[in-house]
Amino acid sequence: MTRAITLHEVSKYYPKQPSPAVDRFSLDIAPGEFLVLLGPSGCGKSTVLRMIAGLEDITTGELLLDGEYSNDLAPGDRRMAMVFQNFALYPSMTSRENIGFPLRFEMPGEEHGPRVDETARILGIEEILDRYPGQLSGGERQRVAMGRAISRHPSVFLMDEPLSNLDAKLRAHLRAEIARLTHGMGVTTVYVTHDQAEAMSLGDRVAIMRSGVLQQLSTPREAYHLPENVFVAAFVGTPRINLLQATVLAPLGGGMWIDFGRQRLGMPEPLSLDHQMLRIQQGRRIIVGIRSEAVRIAQPSQAHAGEVVLSGIVEHVEYQGHESLVHLNTGSRPAVVPELEAPRPAQQQSRSAARRSAGGAGTGLGKLAQKAARRIQASVPAREGGGTGVKENGSSNGSANGVPPRPTHAPGRAPVTVMDRPAGGPETQTGDLVVRTGPDIRVRRGDRVPLLVDLAHLYVFDHEGRRICPAPQQAPRLE
Ligand SMILES: Nc1ncnc2c1ncn2[C@@H]1O[C@H](COP(=O)(O)OP(=O)(O)OP(=O)(O)O)[C@@H](O)[C@H]1O
Numbered sequence: 001m002t003r004a005i006t007l008h009e010v011s012k013y014y015p016k017q018p019s020p021a022v023d024r025f026s027l028d029i030a031p032g033e034f035l036v037l038l039g040p041s042g043c044g045k046s047t048v049l050r051m052i053a054g055l056e057d058i059t060t061g062e063l064l065l066d067g068e069y070s071n072d073l074a075p076g077d078r079r080m081a082m083v084f085q086n087f088a089l090y091p092s093m094t095s096r097e098n099i100g101f102p103l104r105f106e107m108p109g110e111e112h113g114p115r116v117d118e119t120a121r122i123l124g125i126e127e128i129l130d131r132y133p134g135q136l137s138g139g140e141r142q143r144v145a146m147g148r149a150i151s152r153h154p155s156v157f158l159m160d161e162p163l164s165n166l167d168a169k170l171r172a173h174l175r176a177e178i179a180r181l182t183h184g185m186g187v188t189t190v191y192v193t194h195d196q197a198e199a200m201s202l203g204d205r206v207a208i209m210r211s212g213v214l215q216q217l218s219t220p221r222e223a224y225h226l227p228e229n230v231f232v233a234a235f236v237g238t239p240r241i242n243l244l245q246a247t248v249l250a251p252l253g254g255g256m257w258i259d260f261g262r263q264r265l266g267m268p269e270p271l272s273l274d275h276q277m278l279r280i281q282q283g284r285r286i287i288v289g290i291r292s293e294a295v296r297i298a299q300p301s302q303a304h305a306g307e308v309v310l311s312g313i314v315e316h317v318e319y320q321g322h323e324s325l326v327h328l329n330t331g332s333r334p335a336v337v338p339e340l341e342a343p344r345p346a347q348q349q350s351r352s353a354a355r356r357s358a359g360g361a362g363t364g365l366g367k368l369a370q371k372a373a374r375r376i377q378a379s380v381p382a383r384e385g386g387g388t389g390v391k392e393n394g395s396s397n398g399s400a401n402g403v404p405p406r407p408t409h410a411p412g413r414a415p416v417t418v419m420d421r422p423a424g425g426p427e428t429q430t431g432d433l434v435v436r437t438g439p440d441i442r443v444r445r446g447d448r449v450p451l452l453v454d455l456a457h458l459y460v461f462d463h464e465g466r467r468i469c470p471a472p473q474q475a476p477r478l479e
Contacts, residue, residue: 002188003066003079003155005029005052010061012047012212021047023212024061032186034179036203038193038235040339044212045192049158052190054078076105080156081149085164087141089133089148095120095140096129099147106152119151122181139170143177150181157182157189163198175201196236200224208232210339228472230465233289234337239325241459242290242433243335248281258288258460262331265308265453274469278460281468287335289459292325292436297449307452314447315431324441327431328449334432337465 006029012022022044029035037045050056051063054075063070065078081102089098099119100112107115120126123143133141142162149157162178163171179202182189193199199206200220208215208223208231216228220236227233233241249257249264256267256275267275278286300309312328435451443449460469 002031002186004031004064005156005188005190006062006064006067007048007052008062008064010048010051010063011059012044012051012056013059020059020212022051025209025212025214026061027207027214027217029188029190031188034182034189034191034202034204036191036193036199036206037209038196038199038203038206039209039215040194040235043209043339045194045209046160047212048209049082049160049190049192052156053080053082053158078156079154080158081152081154082158082160083142083145083149083162085161087133087138087145087165089141089144091133094130094132095125095136095144095147098133098144099129099151102148102152112151115151116147119147122150123147123177138166139174142166142174146178146181150185154187157187157191159189159191161193162191164193164195171198178202197238200236208235226467226470227289227459228467230287230289230335230461230467231337231339233459233461233467234340237291239292239434239436240340242292242295243337244288244290244330244332244432245335246286246288246332248278248284248286250279250282258286260288260330260332263310265310265455265458268306268308268455274471275455277471278469281460281462285463286468287461287463287465289461290433290453291457292434294454294457295433295435296452296454297326297435297437297441297443298452299450300452303452306455308455310451310453311448312431312433312435312451314443314445314449316445317441317443319439322439324437324439326435326437326441326443326449328433328435328451329431330433330451332432 005027007025007027010022010025011020013020025044025048027035037048039045047056051058054073058071065073070078090101093101096116100116103110103112103115116129117126120129123146125140125143125147128136128140128144133144136144142165146162159178163174166174175198178191191199191202200223203220205217206220206223207217210231216223216232218226223232223236227236230243234243244260246261247259249259255269256271256278257264258267267278295310303309310330312330314326315329316327318325318327433451458469459467462468
């Protein structure tokens with residue numbers, strides 16, 4: 001049996017925390033769907049997962065399982081199995097005993113052997129059934145942990161960064177295995193990760209979160225091609241999308257340019273519908289997003305229809321084997337999305353990892369884990385609020401043009417804070433634009449090279465970070 005999960009306007013307030021860890025979060029997960037919760041550390045992913053599991057109380061809002069109100073359903077009655085980052089195996093039990101352990105409670109008095117053997121066969125771990133966790137590699141331990149979840153025949157898998165403790169090669173391998181297993185079993189899966197590549201490759205859909213607020217719920221393809229805001233655009237995709245500050249110039253006499261300061265992009269006439277919509281941004285600060293594959297190094301004479309000309313000075317070439325990434329300085333000012341710039345502290349475990357190691361081994365849905373979660377003190381840094389607009393050169397929310405400020409954000413939709421980064425500052429030394437090229441590109445540091453930008457893949461975000469081009473209502477559906 002597999003379940004439908006609905007979260008309706010769910011919020012979570014932890015004691016003594018000024019802002020909610022999860023803020024009016026709504027989501028429908030279909031039976032058998034693989035849904036990924038994606039976002040930076042501290043954005044509330046694990047809290048959502050734990051509320052679904054019943055390990056965390058829901059402060060306001062509703063959880064429905066197969067349409068039934070389930071906020072108060074005991075964790076053990078939800079038929080869900082959890083897989084954690086730290087494997088959570090009992091060190092004094094063999095793999096066989098670890099996999100069979102939850103069956104003592106699920107199938108009391110019954111013979112567990114056949115169920116354990118069946119699970120081991122699915123996972124290809126028959127050979128390690130008689131070994132202890134200390135005698136297993138990280139990948140094998142995680143397979144055993146998954147075995148323990150699978151053997152229960154749950155109706156839902158809840159996976160909290162299950163691959164983060166493994167090296168990159170093993171991660172990629174197990175990722176494929178998880179996709180195969182969960183789809184094969186048709187079990188509804190909710191998977192938490194901060195790794196966008198993992199989310200993109202695994203999820204039927206991804207729910208991208210920031211500061212407790214759902215930013216976008218879509219297929220991975222739509223998140224990449226039609227990001228709803230600058231945060232999603234910057235979070236999804238490697239290398240990160242180029243984000244440049246600009247102004248729209250649209251004089252009454254005609255013509256339209258996107259002005260980056262030292263260079264301008266001329267919009268071809270007649271203006272497309274999307275570009276006509278940009279006219280209302282005349283004089284305002286905008287953020288332009290250009291993916292690195294939407295620019296090529298080529299002479300203006302080679303431009304196709306829809307390509308416009310820029311130029312840049314080569315700062316650095318990153319050789320990647322199958323391609324090269326050319327870092328260029330176009331003299332523009334990059335826009336910074338604060339939550340994405342701060343690196344994940346090396347020493348600090350993710351909060352969910354800290355909570356899990358405090359909880360120790362177990363089935364993950366027991367009282368022990370619940371108590372351990374509550375022991376986590378409010379020692380984490382204060383989070384930013386829901387976002388108040390753009391921090392750039394004192395420009396305000398459109399009121400300078402006589403336009404009244406926008407109302408505060410709709411439930412669950414906070415504007416995205418974007419910060420100014422001065423041109424010519426230390427950051428621009430590594431280039432403000434990254435262009436993807438073939439591996440054999442012959443350019444040297446200091447060369448000025450001509451660039452062609454494909455306008456069909458140009459994103460424009462307003463000063464609050466919302467995508468305005470392609471216009472939300474015009475965007476073609478991808479599926
Ligand atoms: N028990 C708690 N008491 C107080 N605040 C908490 C508690 N657990 C989590 N938080 C706060 O709630 C917010 C969301 O935490 P959560 O662990 O859900 O984020 P996350 O996105 O899963 O992060 P990570 O990837 O680091 O695990 C954070 O700001 C965190 O500080």
